[in-house]
Amino acid sequence: MEQASWVPSSVDLDRPSAARMYDYFLGGSHNFAVDREAAKSVEQIFPGMAGASRANRSFLRRAVRYLLAQGIDQFLDLGSGIPTVGNVHEIAQQSDRNAKVVYVDVEPVAVAHSTAMLVDNPNATAVQADLRNPDSVLENPAVQDMLDFTRAIGLLMVAVLHFVPDSDNPHKAVARYREALPSGSYLAISHGSLEGIHQDGLEDSERIQDIYRRTDSPLAFRTRDEVAEFFTTLDLVDPGVVQLSEWHQDSADAYISAYVGVAKKS
Template sequence: MVNERSSWVPQGVNVELPSAARVYDYLLGGGHNFAADRQLAERFATALPGSRDIARLNRAFLRRAVLFMVERGVDQFLDVGSGIPTVGNVHEIAQAANPEARVVYVDNEPVAVAHSQLILDGNDRAGALQEDLRNPEEILDHAVTRGLLDLDRPVGLLMVGVFHFVPEDWGPRALVDRYRSRLASGSYLALSHFTADSRPVEMAAMVEVMSRSKDPIHPRTRAEIEALFTGFELVEPGVVSTADWRPRAPGDGAAGPERDQIYAGVARLP
């Protein structure tokens, strides 16, 4: 394992303990993962066939959600649970559409944050910080956030593929409420989340696989995911599969059962 350590791996990171961020990076075809992550990802893909397409569809939803917000005048984004940067990061999408757009990435995975900081070097409109999503106040009051985002104006809050790592005893709805209470009117929330509504047997197998990582997964029903948007107004088409949320191109969709494994939605704060 020592040979896998390189300049983008912070000291103290246990490369033998798989993490969801690095598993997702591998499924998306990224290169910032270790042998333990790749082994777990392959077990993940065996338990839940179509996992690479599921990851691709989730990433495509992120792109469309960001563009949707930019087209409605949002020019600052807070990406909580941002993961390891791969092609099509939020700042790339937003700043291509609006060069003045500002982005703050937040993750609790040190590899994700370290690599984010490397690729953002020289970009004065984007930054990254290491923090747990359970600490909204620390995130929103962090010097990086305060230096880049104006919380008195609308913000695009991105929680894409992260809340299925939040167990019930963390109070997921209360957590979203704490973020919402700090956002200005006109802000948006984009959220996607694994569900067991589709292929429950395969999802149970995937949950068992991820229980061996530091990031167990907690799938939720459509109703439970819709409840996370309480206080926001869902935009059409509501909470649907990632493939069905305002597709723009053929690559945004899928024909197999993997299309229904993650629900997604975007909502506006009145």
């Protein structure tokens, strides 16, 4: 397949990307035929996938607005994905034009598009780094230049940790991020789960997992208790770790089997 001039040379156009599939589900245009084929295979099994992706996006919006109301004006968005409508900087800078945002993703297309989109925005930037290596993120010069680690930060990990397998020790990685956060900071997480899904749904989920195993990011669903563990040492805000639809809901979203939570570092 011919590589378009704007596509980073490291991109494998013969292998679907979870980030680009998510972009497709959200109605974005930064995806390729291999991604659309895989995404449509998921939709054949679970026709509500696009709605579920939008529900996750809705939680991101609610979480960012909640953090803004708590006085947070700088954000570190890990696993930020490809820029589509409703990104963190758009939400935050509507309320505070000086709010600062750093997007971090390992996917080169996501970073390339984010960089292009932010070229005229002095208060937002994107870096290519792997969240599984916290020090490579926290010590990145662009992160250090944009964010003031002596002041509270909003750390966002929305719809990303279920792409980190247990073998990569995600709880250890998140603990490192928690440790680096200044007092008064917040952590927001959404995470896919199979809890409460009926048997037919579990069979469908296994078929969906088979599709994602072909990508660069196989799925790793977790229980509520496992998701809650990511918030260890932090103070959960009401209503705690709950199903996505139960967290500060402000509109009717499609059903998605996912746990979410927001917590503050004392």
